[in-house]
Amino acid sequence: MGVSVRHISKSYKNAVALHDISFEVKPGELFGLIGPDGAGKTTLFRVLTTLLLADFGEATVAGYDVVKDYKNIRNSVGYMPGRFSLYQDLTIEENLEFFATIFGTTVEENYDVIKDIYVQIEPFKKRRTGKLSGGMKQKLALCCALIHKPKILFLDEPTTGVDPVSRKEFWDMLKRLQQKDITILVSTPYMDEAELCDRIAFIQEGKILKVDTPEAVVRHYPKLIYNIRANNMYQLIACLNEYEFNHSVYPFGEFVHYTDTRSNFNPKELLEYLKSKKLLDIIIERTEPTIEDTFMELAK
Numbered sequence: 569m570g571v572s573v574r575h576i577s578k579s580y581k582n583a584v585a586l587h588d589i590s591f592e593v594k595p596g597e598l599f600g601l602i603g604p605d606g607a608g609k610t611t612l613f614r615v616l617t618t619l620l621l622a623d624f625g626e627a628t629v630a631g632y633d634v635v636k637d638y639k640n641i642r643n644s645v646g647y648m649p650g651r652f653s654l655y656q657d658l659t660i661e662e663n664l665e666f667f668a669t670i671f672g673t674t675v676e677e678n679y680d681v682i683k684d685i686y687v688q689i690e691p692f693k694k695r696r697t698g699k700l701s702g703g704m705k706q707k708l709a710l711c712c713a714l715i716h717k718p719k720i721l722f723l724d725e726p727t728t729g730v731d732p733v734s735r736k737e738f739w740d741m742l743k744r745l746q747q748k749d750i751t752i753l754v755s756t757p758y759m760d761e762a763e764l765c766d767r768i769a770f771i772q773e774g775k776i777l778k779v780d781t782p783e784a785v786v787r788h789y790p791k792l793i794y795n796i797r798a799n800n801m802y803q804l805i806a807c808l809n810e811y812e813f814n815h816s817v818y819p820f821g822e823f824v825h826y827t828d829t830r831s832n833f834n835p836k837e838l839l840e841y842l843k844s845k846k847l848l849d850i851i852i853e854r855t856e857p858t859i860e861d862t863f864m865e866l867a868k
């Protein structure tokens with residue numbers, strides 16, 4: 569009961585949102601779609617949840633075709649859209665009952681699916697949704713997306729704008745849902761969340777750049793990366809960009825990440841170059857690639 573996407577393309581009037589996208593999600597997987605704003609994540613989720621028709625290509629969700637079997641898909645999937653989906657004037661309890669009713673079920677019938685999450689917001693069940701914190705809204709939206717016991721769950725940027733502690737809790741919840749045999753597709757612009765997925769697809773400008781496990785993505789990084797720091801980081805970046813052998817240069821936390829075009833790169837040469845540019849307190853040290861480095865390399 570996975571997802572299969574074959575050569576899907578979709579354009580709006582002025583923009584190609586998806587360009588020949590193909591990938592598979594295996595049953596029971598926690599699959600991450602990782603990419604910046606405007607990459608096409610929402611458009612893809614809308615195609616897969618049958619809210620939008622693709623221009624070309626085919627896709628199946630839980631074995632159903634997104635065009636021919638759209639009614640079956642709507643009953644089999646849960647969708648938590650990025651922009652807020654709940655009714656702000658209804659209470660927690662009323663929102664949940666509303667979503668249960670439109671799927672022809674009751675909160676009691678499927679309570680086991682949402683219990684772990686719902687108990688965390690239940691003390692506030694009489695509170696209007698508009699008055700809840702971001703983390704609480706997110707938990708309620710997840711409960712509403714799960715209340716009809718879907719086989720596949722689509723979560724579009726569920727942690728955007730949520731504090732780090734709530735983000736961590738949210739990912740713990742997803743891991744527990746996965747154990748209930750729910751296949752999960754989650755999109756995020758946060759590279760650190762990619763590590764928590766079984767497999768990830770990088771998406772940029774409507775194209776899939778790579779699909780693999782987070783470990784393999786990092787293992788296949790083709791270059792040696794250096795952390796570089798100096799007294800003036802702005803000047804440092806400008807000098808590195810001017811350096812004739814630079815392959816990539818970008819800020820990364822308190823450092824700049826640098827890769828060189830040469831296979832026999834000697835950091836001492838770069839050190840001398842940076843000193844000649846009057847930079848002080850220069851540190852150049854090897855570091856291990858991260859998922860973000862891989863994305864930067866593929867997106868180049």
Ligand SMILES: Nc1ncnc2c1ncn2[C@@H]1O[C@H](COP(=O)(O)OP(=O)(O)OP(=O)(O)O)[C@@H](O)[C@H]1O
Binds near residue numbers: 609
């Ligand atoms: N209804 C629309 N009409 C015209 N262009 C659109 C429409 N929806 C999205 N686009 C464009 O299609 C491209 C992909 O947008 P999409 O929302 O799918 O990306 P995204 O990765 O979900 O990003 P975001 O997080 O910003 O929503 C963007 O260039 C966007 O401007």
